[in-house]
Amino acid sequence: MDEAVAGLALRRGTTIKGLARFLDGGGVIGNDDGQVRKGIEGSYTAHGSTVTFFSDDRGKQPVNVLPYVAGAISYAPMNGLQTISGPFTGCTMAVYNHSGEARVCHVDTAEPSTGEAPSKERWTSMKRSENLEIADELATKGMIGEFLDRNEPDPSWASLSVLCVATPVVGISSHYVVKKDGDYLVVG
Numbered sequence: 001m002d003e004a005v006a007g008l009a010l011r012r013g014t015t016i017k018g019l020a021r022f023l024d025g026g027g028v029i030g031n032d033d034g035q036v037r038k039g040i041e042g043s044y045t046a047h048g049s050t051v052t053f054f055s056d057d058r059g060k061q062p063v064n065v066l067p068y069v070a071g072a073i074s075y076a077p078m079n080g081l082q083t084i085s086g087p088f089t090g091c092t093m094a095v096y097n098h099s100g101e102a103r104v105c106h107v108d109t110a111e112p113s114t115g116e117a118p119s120k121e122r123w124t125s126m127k128r129s130e131n132l133e134i135a136d137e138l139a140t141k142g143m144i145g146e147f148l149d150r151n152e153p154d155p156s157w158a159s160l161s162v163l164c165v166a167t168p169v170v171g172i173s174s175h176y177v178v179k180k181d182g183d184y185l186v187v188g
Helices: 019-023 118-127 143-150 155-159
Strands: 015-017 035-037 040-047 050-054 061-067 073-077 083-088 092-098 101-107 132-139 161-167 171-180 183-186
Touching: 015 019, 019 050, 019 061, 019 083, 019 183, 061 073, 061 101, 073 118, 083 101, 083 171, 092 118, 092 161, 092 171, 101 118, 118 132, 132 171, 143 161, 143 171, 155 171
Parallel strands: 015 050, 035 073, 061 083
Antiparallel strands: 015 183, 040 050, 040 061, 073 101, 083 161, 092 101, 092 132, 161 171, 171 183
């Protein structure tokens, strides 16, 4: 199937090169309004069971990459493109319209020592806003545990996490991955 029609197809056994260096650089935010525009306009090329990401247009297909930012809601305009984000170990991804702009976000839901995660509370408040309409939302809390419950234990899954892909019109898909030698491997 043509890459342009199929979009970013991640199946068990797919190796994802170059993505981790973009996702690992999100940073930490605190004491601000909790939203930070962090999208990276890049591209990817798929060949066989390998997908390689680039921070420029060297790949065949344009894509947005949205890093996780500790303590914040990282977001990017979709601009009609797929957006990949991660790693997810309990956070939320959403596709939404904010004052006429289609966006995708990665909501940090890490809980502090007491109370609820500030970003999670902020996201809940934002969803009640008249200027925000949710198209799709995926909370990944519990997904890793469910995956482990359904599969035989594998020592290579010590770095198990979830990558999510938001596709305009279609919505959000999730993929279980492990990080090995700086690359991701799709395991489910």
